[in-house]
Amino acid sequence: MFEQAAPSIERKNSSLHARAQFAPAARVGNELKLAKRRAVFYPGDDADRFYEVESGAVMVYRLLEDGRRQIVEIVFPGGICGLAGGDVHDAACETLLPSVLRSYKIADLACSGLLRARVVAGLKSQIAAMHDHAVMLGRKTAEERVCTLILRLYEIATGNAADGTIAFPLSRTEIADYLGLTLETVCRTICDLRRRGLLEAGVKKSEVRVQSVERLRHAASC
């Protein structure tokens, strides 16, 4: 949170739980510009506000005592985060890209029918996405998981630059933590997909080009 006007101040906040001291809570529908990899909230934080992603992307994750991490949601524009659990947040939330969020008080839901409709719609598609995710984590092989994720990113990206090239907003480790795999398995799987011609290397190493959506969809089992 809470770096207000984006850029400048870059408190180092390298992922795992370096606590940020927040700026004082903002007003209804307060806009929040955040740089890449900034914390939005931490588990245990007061959950009196939730967030709507306007641009960019955020990830919501949980940590176990021993350091295992699971990214439980990746939220893209139009999605909601911070509406889970009781009166404190149940997970951590961090930007993956420079993002604009809009924060609301829970109580605002009662006031605005428009907001409520947007939130309900957001939650509905979010729950469906979590169903997809559960199927992936519980029942898909490593290759199916990777293909499923690439496909999802492709479909989101295809709105923007539709030449089949996808810039991952995620590191290998993050992909692994989202897919319930290790980073080595993710590497091996992606390389293998390249070798087999389903993907092609992009200009930058973090980019990838989809060769055949059909074959990818088939390999993803969905």
Added chain:
Amino acid sequence: MFEQAAPSIERKNSSLHARAQFAPAARVGNELKLAKRRAVFYPGDDADRFYEVESGAVMVYRLLEDGRRQIVEIVFPGGICGLAGGDVHDAACETLLPSVLRSYKIADLACSGLLRARVVAGLKSQIAAMHDHAVMLGRKTAEERVCTLILRLYEIATGNAADGTIAFPLSRTEIADYLGLTLETVCRTICDLRRRGLLEAGVKKSEVRVQSVERLRHAASC
């Protein structure tokens, strides 16, 4: 725990996707009494209604083409199901026990502030539960998964008959499909926990007795 008084009407509906024809859509807050293992909705069904579980329990699941199944939610009293995806349901829903559900039209949300508050609260804890579930599926070992589930059932049951005995509303196959394991692994793990004294056999085979919540919680990593 759990067992209601199994009602009368028993339309045969043996699990996987034998389509049920529903009673004609009911009014706002229509009560729905269902026996054990009755379909509530199927994927693709018109999602003009959602359901609040009043008693009993339901499971929400997805099937892949090749028959792999993942149970994505188990919903207990107070929870909501059927609010996911777009204008058709994204998953199947079936009772695990004789249950009483209450169905509402989506539009009802706009009318009743009381309903809205209950639904938002329900969705929030449901999303947190799905976060738990994702962590389990993505990052926990077979033993941790089984312990986590037993612990959750224990905590729900402990409100009712608090002697540590849990009657599973789930078959081994269903436990496996919820935990992302095979039924053999579930069996082996439960037997192992018994051998190691974390659990004790109940009177019936489908029951289990928790020996030490502490040890169980430790083995569950949560």
Added chain:
DNA sequence: CGCCTGTTTGACGACAGTCAAATTAGGTGG
């Protein structure tokens, strides 16, 4: 009492994880 289904147990194999090292990318300062 006997069938049918669900559960338990066993033997074996494979997919993904672990540990470790080599290679590459990206960022910084000269």
Added chain:
DNA sequence: CCACCTAATTTGACTGTCGTCAAACAGGCG
């Protein structure tokens, strides 16, 4: 602009957990 340094990615070899296939066993219901 280039050299260097660190962090990220890739590759390799080996291991272990869990899945698969198969058979024995138990329990519930007619």
